Amino acid sequence: METSGFYSPRTDAFPAGLRVLVVDDDPTWLKILEKMLKKCSYEVTTSCLAREALDLLRERRDGFDIVISDVNMPDMDGFKLLEHVGLEMDLPVISQFAVINT
Template structure:
């Protein structure tokens, strides 16, 4: 699902990004040194129909990401790991790959959560992680892609050949009457990626 910054391939990437089964197939890399937590997370993520790669060491996860940048859509990482601090992994992923990263820990201290968010994490999950939280991680990927496309659109695209700024009237209305949820989110995702 990784989208190239090549503007010419943007429309091809966007049409292949969202299928009728989205968010099934979301490519998730899970990093945790606790084998029990890793197995439980893998099972829950597979229940959500995501493609899961698991790592028990942050350095191994970073090597996987470097070798195959387009192989993952999102990373979920434990904060406390012996080989590399989860925040160091977060920092490297944000700098090198610009993928959404979700931090997780049994430690729910305000300072730790704040550190995760200020260092670039898109979310912070408290263990034990609930499947309801995992069902919605695709929203971070959609949000990231939307922002990337907005930046490309504002800088002008090859097809349009100019500095086209979107007009307010061109923006679809995503408001709802309190009926927010996955169904609306998927509808928004389809609008964003099929346009």
């Protein structure tokens, strides 16, 4: 859409088909994130355990473009998962924090 005399197409959108691994021990949040990402035409794989996710990443070395991970998980701290991904793979990781009001 042209405004003020010049047009610039949007170039900052992520590509369709982005391969995303989502890791969260909360099945409700896992499903919500999966649905939202699929609406963006992303290929989504989910895991409720960090160790399982790490195994997936190791088995499918070039199978993912990005990881979205919860920080507080029962089997492995999300920061530990981030450390493994950083040392073993060249993948961006988004860590999500849950804020709980008490």
